[in-house]
Amino acid sequence: MQRYRLGFSQRYRLWLASGLLLFCTFAWGQNDPIRGTLGAVGSDTMAGLMLRWGEALNTRHPDIKLQFQASGSASAPTALVAGTTRFGPMSRPMTESERQQFIDRYGYPPRELSVARDALLVVVHRHNPLASLNREQVDAIFSTSLNCGGSHAIRRWEELLPADQWPYGKIALHGRNLASGTHGLFQERALCSGQFRRDISEHPGSSAVIAAVGESPNAMGYAGYNHLNPMVRAVPLISGEGTPIAPSVATIQAGTYPLSRDLYLYVNLPPGESLPPAEQAFLSLIFSNEGQQIVQAAGFVPLPQAQRTSLLPRD
Incomplete structure (x- = not known):
C-alpha cells in the first residue's frame, strides 16, 4: 500500500482548518439561540396583552413560541396545580383556597407577579x-x-x-x-x-x-x-x-x-431554582420598557417605574 506524507504547508493547512472547525463549533454552542414553547392558561381580560407580548418575544427570539389559552382567570390555578402550564395570568389575586391547593400539590406557593395595572x-x-x-x-x-x-x-x-x-x-x-x-x-x-x-x-x-x-x-x-x-x-x-x-x-x-386593580402572572417556580432561559426571556420582556409600552398599547396602565423588575427572585 502506497503511503503519502504531508508536507509542512499541507499539515499547517489541515491544522488550521481543524482549529477553525473546533472554534466554530464552540462559538455556535455559545451563541445557540434560546428555544422553547411557552404555555400559559388563564385570564380572558389579558388575552390581547399576552398575545402581544408573545409576538414581541418571538421577534426578539424567533425560536420561542407562546401558546395561550384564554379560558378565564379561574382556569389558571387549576392548570398550574395540574402542571399543564408554568404561567397563569389572572385579572384578580388567587384566593386562599386556590393558593392552598397549589401548596398542597407542590409544597411551596406560586410566585405572584404584578405585570400591569x-x-x-x-x-x-x-x-x-x-x-x-x-x-x-x-x-x-x-x-x-x-x-x-x-x-x-x-x-x-x-x-x-x-x-x-x-x-x-x-x-x-x-x-x-x-x-x-x-x-x-x-x-x-x-x-x-x-x-x-x-x-x-x-x-x-x-x-x-x-x-x-x-x-x-x-x-x-x-x-x-x-x-x-x-x-x-x-x-x-x-x-x-x-x-x-x-x-x-x-x-x-x-x-x-x-x-x-393589578393584573397578575402566577409562576410555578420552586424555591432556590431559576427559570429556564425561554421563560426568563419572557419575564424580562414583560418588565422592560418595550413590554410596558405594549401594556399601554393594549389599553392597560403600565406599572410605575419603581415597581418594575426584570429578574424573578430565586428564593
Whole structure:
C-alpha cells in the first residue's frame, strides 16, 4: 500500500482548518439561540396583552413560541396545580383556597407577579348623564345582598336620575361570567362579597359587555378599563373621602380610582431554582420598557417605574 506524507504547508493547512472547525463549533454552542414553547392558561381580560407580548418575544427570539389559552382567570390555578402550564395570568389575586391547593400539590406557593395595572369600570350608554355612583349604590344596583350598607335595592333609572333626564325605566344589567376574574373581583370589591342579581346578562368577555351597554340606553354594566370605547361612558365612583373619581391612567396608576386593580402572572417556580432561559426571556420582556409600552398599547396602565423588575427572585 502506497503511503503519502504531508508536507509542512499541507499539515499547517489541515491544522488550521481543524482549529477553525473546533472554534466554530464552540462559538455556535455559545451563541445557540434560546428555544422553547411557552404555555400559559388563564385570564380572558389579558388575552390581547399576552398575545402581544408573545409576538414581541418571538421577534426578539424567533425560536420561542407562546401558546395561550384564554379560558378565564379561574382556569389558571387549576392548570398550574395540574402542571399543564408554568404561567397563569389572572385579572384578580388567587384566593386562599386556590393558593392552598397549589401548596398542597407542590409544597411551596406560586410566585405572584404584578405585570400591569387595570381597573373595573361601571359603564352606561354614552348619552347617559349619570354624574357618579357611591359604593352603596353600585352594590344596591348589582346585588341582592346589600352588604355594602345600602338600605334598599335599586332597580329603576328614576331612582338615580330624574325621569325627564333619563326616562328608560328598569335598569338592564350586564356583566361577566363566573369563570372571569373580573366577575370575581367585582363581586368582592363592589358588592362587598355579596351575591349578584340573577337577572344580570352574563358575557364571556368585557368587549361583549361594552357592546351590549352601548346599544341600549337603559343598560348598565361592568367591564375592564382596556375595553372602554366611545359607545359607553365610565361613571365616576365616589372614593372613601367622598370625591367622585373618574378612571384614567393617572388615577389607576396611583390607585386612587376606587376599583383599580393589578393584573397578575402566577409562576410555578420552586424555591432556590431559576427559570429556564425561554421563560426568563419572557419575564424580562414583560418588565422592560418595550413590554410596558405594549401594556399601554393594549389599553392597560403600565406599572410605575419603581415597581418594575426584570429578574424573578430565586428564593
